[in-house]
Amino acid sequence: MPRERLRAAGVVVVQRGPPRRYLLLRSARTRRPTWEFPKGAVEPGESEREAAERELREETGLAPPQCRFWADFRARERYCFRYRRPDGWIEVDKEVVYFLAEDLGGAVVLSPESTAYCWATADEAYRLLRFAEKRRVLRAAEVFLDRLDRATMAARATPV
Incomplete structure (x- = not known):
């Protein structure tokens, strides 16, 4: 069976709260309801961060300055799946690099790729x-x- 590799980038969007809430999109592309973070393919000549920002904008309408990215967060997701093309089955190895961004009050506008969104704890x-x-x-x-919140609290508690 032929194999192909896909690189993608996505964004975990958080409202800091309390409580923290995460933006999830319900995919219109799957038969079963599937909630996920905004993500999509890295296009030729595009960095992972550029792809993540573009996908966030295309899928939700959110973009800086409506959100702020943390430069030192990366999380990777790797998985395999297969699908049928007219000429037969193909197996795909996919890697998604996720960035983390704080929502600063932007309005979510869904693309046709999603049927709904929610802010979930x-x-x-x-x-x-x-x-x-x-x-x-x-x-x-x-x-x-959690580490960021602890560091912020410690800095505030330090006597001057």
Whole structure:
């Protein structure tokens, strides 16, 4: 069976709260309802970050300055799937690099690729995300934000 490799980039968008809420999109491309983070293919000549920002803008209407990206967050998701083309089946190895961005109050405008969106707490998002790899990406974002919150609190508590 022929194989192909796909590179993609996506964005975990968070409202810092409390409570934190994560933007999830329900895909219009799948038979079963599938919630996921905004993502898409990296185009030739495009960096992963550029692709992530473009996909976020195309799928949700959000873009800087409506959101702020953290430069030091990356999470990777790898998975395989197969699909049927007119000339037979093909197997795809896909890698998605996710960035983390804070929503600063922009309005979500869905593309035809999605049928709905929601702002889910971490617990809700863990239940809605069907695939373990996506839940691992969410966990990485939670760990990153927990560390960031602790560092911010420590800086505020330091006597002057």
